[in-house]
Amino acid sequence: MENNFKSGFVAIIGRPNVGKSTFMNRVIGQKIAIMSDKAQTTRNKIQGVYTDKEKQIIFIDTPGIHKPKHKLGDFMVKIAENTLSEVDAIMFMINADEGYGRGDQFIIDKLPKNTPVFLIINKIDLVTPDELLPLIELYKDKFDFAEIIPISALEGNNVDHLMNVFDKYLAEGPQFYPEDQVTDHPERFIIAELIREKVLHLTREEIPHSVAVVIDQISNRGDNEKVLVQASIIVERKSQKGIIIGKQGSMLKEVGKRARQDIEGLLGSKVYLELWVKVQENWRNKPHHLYEFGFKQDEY
Ligand SMILES: Nc1nc2c(ncn2[C@@H]2O[C@H](COP(=O)(O)OP(=O)(O)OP(=O)(O)O)[C@@H](O)[C@H]2O)c(=O)[nH]1
Numbered sequence: 001m002e003n004n005f006k007s008g009f010v011a012i013i014g015r016p017n018v019g020k021s022t023f024m025n026r027v028i029g030q031k032i033a034i035m036s037d038k039a040q041t042t043r044n045k046i047q048g049v050y051t052d053k054e055k056q057i058i059f060i061d062t063p064g065i066h067k068p069k070h071k072l073g074d075f076m077v078k079i080a081e082n083t084l085s086e087v088d089a090i091m092f093m094i095n096a097d098e099g100y101g102r103g104d105q106f107i108i109d110k111l112p113k114n115t116p117v118f119l120i121i122n123k124i125d126l127v128t129p130d131e132l133l134p135l136i137e138l139y140k141d142k143f144d145f146a147e148i149i150p151i152s153a154l155e156g157n158n159v160d161h162l163m164n165v166f167d168k169y170l171a172e173g174p175q176f177y178p179e180d181q182v183t184d185h186p187e188r189f190i191i192a193e194l195i196r197e198k199v200l201h202l203t204r205e206e207i208p209h210s211v212a213v214v215i216d217q218i219s220n221r222g223d224n225e226k227v228l229v230q231a232s233i234i235v236e237r238k239s240q241k242g243i244i245i246g247k248q249g250s251m252l253k254e255v256g257k258r259a260r261q262d263i264e265g266l267l268g269s270k271v272y273l274e275l276w277v278k279v280q281e282n283w284r285n286k287p288h289h290l291y292e293f294g295f296k297q298d299e300y
Pocket residue numbers: 015016017018019020021022023122123124125126151152153154155
């Protein structure tokens with residue numbers, strides 16, 4: 001890996017039809033199709049991975065944030081909000097030829113103060129500069145955006161500039177994915193989130209949202225019937241480990257049972273799920289994204 005290589009996670013949010021997919025297609029090209037059919041039920045869907053010589057950006061979608069009435073309800077919105085404060089930057093995309101709307105205000109209210117937010121004004125090919133400037137002024141009043149960048153995802157205007165601006169906001173970091181591959185196992189990520197969701201749900205407020213799940217292995221058991229999934233739930237304190245394991249393992253059993261059912265639905269096959277609970281103090285001070293996003297550090 002090159003010296004000073006940078007990497008990070010960027011969340012893309014915006015109302016439907018603002019051009020998120022068009023943007024991803026422009027930046028990432030063909031490969032994005034690989035992920036487009038993946039389940040929408042997760043906290044974060046990886047939309048695509050951009051890699052050049054200097055950096056890698058993993059773009060993620062946070063579906064909960066713009067669907068407040070979605071059946072997953074408040075729980076998802078809350079989780080989506082947590083995601084927004086965990087990423088390195090947020091792209092809040094709006095449509096240049098539509099005014100400011102209630103959907104935008106809903107999102108703005110959820111924007112974290114501790115994460116740089118780029119206002120991306122897309123579809124500038126549809127408006128004149130005279131129309132663009134008042135829109136910029138209007139949004140400037142609504143939130144303290146780190147950057148305001150007008151683009152046309154369809155025609156490509158200013159998209160290269162945007163990609164360069166990211167350099168300022170990314171820290172040095174590893175290349176999470178090989179450059180010719182968008183992802184090895186998108187389902188890995190989804191499985192980790194399913195397990196994490198069960199832990200949070202069943203333990204209620206006792207376990208912090210920072211609990212991480214790392215998928216150690218997904219493999220065929222050899223009998224061609226069951227997929228073996230081995231995962232670790234990582235907490236920061238011994239007391240949390242006790243809560244997750246529960247009386248005679250009852251809590252962990254329930255987490256495992258519920259997660260297994262969902263994973264079977266996802267993979268379409270029987271699953272044998274092995275869960276461990278590990279205490280790792282201060283893991284959040286380590287390259288925390290790896291854990292929070294369900295990746296295992298030593299794979300890279
Ligand atoms: N003129 C113009 N049209 C655009 C631009 N970007 C996207 N569009 C069009 O806007 C429509 C919606 O674009 P998508 O990329 O599907 O939007 P999206 O945000 O992914 O939509 P959802 O998947 O519903 O969230 C499509 O018809 C695009 O061709 C742009 O820069 N200029």
